Amino acid sequence: MTTPSPFIPPERTLMGPGPSDVSPRVLNAMARPTLGHLDPLFIELMDETKSLLQYAFKTSNALTMPVSAPGSAGMEACLANLIEPGEKVVVCVNGVFGSRMVENVKRMGAEPVIVEDPWGQQTSLQKVEDALKAHSDIVALAFVHAETSTGVRNDAQALCKLARQYQCLSIVDAVTSLGGIELAVDEWEIDAVYSGSQKCLSCVPGLSPVTFSERAVAKIQSRTTPVQSWFLDMNLIVGYWGKGGRRAYHHTAPVNSIYALYESLRMLKEEGLEACWQRHENGHQQLAEGLQALGLELAVAPEYRLPQLNVVKIPDGVDDTEVRRQLLKHSNLEIGAGLGEFAGKVWRIGLMGYACKPRNIDHCLAALKRALS
């Protein structure tokens, strides 16, 4: 075996379901010299990163930090810390990521009570309330805020209200929502949230910001069984990420990825969270009008459509793979394929974070027009 060549990737425009385009500012920040994970200067950066994440989540939760792994690990971190074996959890399923939550709940020896709705539609509040009424021993309600597989926004505020009403914790997948649409952790009284770095925050993939309410922390601290994963046990991680005093080594933090996250959060703060949501909405309007002009139809009703993830029906007779191949080859443009039930039936056009700008939308529409003509 000879040494292979350096890897010089082309400059794609990433308009799929994530990762989204990463700003050169973030890439540059990430390439700065590595510090030790217990270096006092790195500890300061951790504190600043926590503050910025609190801003992004609209929370004052003390336990707010990035899990050192992708969103799927953030999902496990939230579920495995809050739920003990044998406990019952209502899980709302209307796409791939709801199903993934079910799979996680089962693997930790807990019992999912599944509330299912069709792909492309919202989770039914009535069904959720019926499930909460039917079982008196539900400890948590878990759902996906922005379902990346379908482009549907579930009504997080109303769902969390139901959770409070029925005295159970709420666990919210905000992987694709954080930074893209309104999410108000404290106001909506959410108990645990996990997100991803590579969606509307436009950071590199590999981190999962999480936040836990005081109720959630109380539950974690009063568990009678250990969290199944040592790596994801918040009781231990808090010794490293927690406020004040001496930081205890738990695992080696992905130092350079945290430089990147910090820079992407700085960009969010500079723009302002509400302005960022509005930019996603504006981008969506531009894209939706352009798609309509091309005769393409969105799969999700306007009332609960995600601006940052546009699910487009593939017209009859059009070759899904060939169109995406052409976009990639001729325009260096990535859009997403359908997942699960939607495979072969839809494209997923992401307008996330740094990628959500008129230039990219113009380019995407023009490239789609070429590929379809």
Add this chain to the structure above:
Amino acid sequence: MTTPSPFIPPERTLMGPGPSDVSPRVLNAMARPTLGHLDPLFIELMDETKSLLQYAFKTSNALTMPVSAPGSAGMEACLANLIEPGEKVVVCVNGVFGSRMVENVKRMGAEPVIVEDPWGQQTSLQKVEDALKAHSDIVALAFVHAETSTGVRNDAQALCKLARQYQCLSIVDAVTSLGGIELAVDEWEIDAVYSGSQKCLSCVPGLSPVTFSERAVAKIQSRTTPVQSWFLDMNLIVGYWGKGGRRAYHHTAPVNSIYALYESLRMLKEEGLEACWQRHENGHQQLAEGLQALGLELAVAPEYRLPQLNVVKIPDGVDDTEVRRQLLKHSNLEIGAGLGEFAGKVWRIGLMGYACKPRNIDHCLAALKRALS
């Protein structure tokens, strides 16, 4: 809250227990434009990265890849995939990381049979054999090759031979050994190994290269219970990282960190694995002579001392914290504190990967001399 300033870290020399200094080549590679995790060009890079990892591990194992999280998650990936609840595992403990393995084994509902040796000494082959003899139902032998908390090299080759002899799988922590000292996965018939990106590979922290033998894969495929972690389930991950055909989405790979790992592995291949081991040995000799000249003593016997992690006894009357603070402040030099039983008693001087070079060793010795005078 105002937007905080950009984070511009100083250029430290990292000679602690890891992360080690990262080459500018690796940092530059990491800052290249992000590709989608299913982009055909990224899939090619994944294949090349696998080949380079096979080279580094000295294995032809098909299931060789980086876990998308730090070494602690690699530990869980190996243990949780190979061991089912209720099964018995011999775990060798002579430092922090052996204890962490025990903790992991317990949390997955399996039963650790602990073989304990004093900190700073090797795992006793006799004790391990006694444990394997005493229990007829041991499914695996798990141990740490290079114990980062003590600077001890355990005899991986002999331990794996015992595992084969007693028909159980071997699970090896090679976090600090990979690239620094001899490790021959196929020749030693190791069944599962996990490592870390941030030690002798001198890549950024956040990835855990792993490799599984065919025997290990057979065990994973014939499990009667699901792996507790969906995120770390190799049965699923292999659909994304496996050879050939269509790659199925599992989780979003940390794309840019894999650029970095690829570049660090290219550097290893250019130098040559054996030459890299020799460089660590040479660096250790230089450091050991210099420490002796300063009147400092190494805590581990020469026969099983790790060249890449030198554990130095703190002389009586010397203020541990103050010396490390001075090194950091006046020389931008990080060395490691003692962990666990060794806290306050030793320093840990890492000579790992890119950091292991005469210039750094000269600097470290001179800075220590100043700090101690």
